[in-house]
Amino acid sequence: MILGLHHAQITIPKGAEEQGKEFYCKILGLLEIEKPDSLKGRGGFWLEVGDRQVHVGTEDDFDRLKTKAHIAYQVDNISYWRKVLEQNNIKILDGVPIPNFERFEFRDPFGNRVEMIQEI
Structure with a gap:
């Protein structure tokens, strides 16, 4: 039986971890959590999102702009997030x-499709 969702993984280019942390931790305000020692050498970083995790892995030679795959963050003030992203020059797509x-949707600095969603 599937009990729930533990984590989702997205990818960024190899060597882009600091830029990724700038966006995901500073702009989106997500908390970085420590990866297990056995996985630290693989690059990337992990984030805490409520009671779930987003794993940010690294891989090259992948065109993130050509996929519909995405992650959706549930929020309680979607207008706030639209404003924050626009202030950081992120193009919003309805x-x-x-x-x-x-x-609404947007692409992160690496081309990953991201959605912000609020129940009304």
């Missing part, structure tokens, strides 16, 4: 409407 939700 998502297809879903009943009972307000949402």
